Amino acid sequence: MKWLRFPRTLGIVVCLYLIGMSVIFGMLSGQNYRFVHHAQKVSGTVTALVPRAPIGSTREPTSDARMVSKAPTVRYEVGGASYEYTAAHGRYRQRLQIGDTVTVLYDPKDPAVARIRGEGQVLIPLITSGFVASAVLVAAILFKTRNLGVPATRRRRSDPADPTEPPEIEPASAQHNVR
Secondary structure (H helix, E strand, C coil), rough: CCHHHHHHHHHHHHHHHHHHHHHHHHHHHHHHHHHHHEEEEEEEEEEEEEEEECCCCCCCCCCCCCCCCCEEEEEEECEEEEEEEECCEEEEEEEECCEEEEEEEEECCCCCCCCCCCCCCCCHHHHHHHHHHHHHHHHHHHCCCCCCCCCCCCCCCCCCCCCCCCCCCHHHHHHCCCC
């Protein structure tokens, strides 16, 4: 049936998209894991709360004070040098206040590269798992419905000489009328 081709093609495209996103977020998870595994810890002080778009948002922060998410800017010292780091995304309900002490993870080779401890350690792997699970689900549905709509004569038979299978009947249009 021709009407089944579009949903099947769409399902394959969706499955490939989900696999691609799984790979991208998997790479981000791997980078985050390697950074956290090799990072050094130091205490830092929150010096500002900067308006930022929340995670997943592409909009600029609004001036409405109730809806603005704030990302902390943290100042920390490594080897006598002072550094500042501002979190990539904010939160609607910021728990940190100016003057709070937080743990900062920094790259020992380049102390300017840093993250606040816990940043990105749960959400990115969770998103990766969601994409993987969705791709597996779509692939399973595509596999289960692979023969849906395929005429019985086009399906592959295991052994044409098998006596347990009924013989194929020719369609009425192929039969010759005898007069």
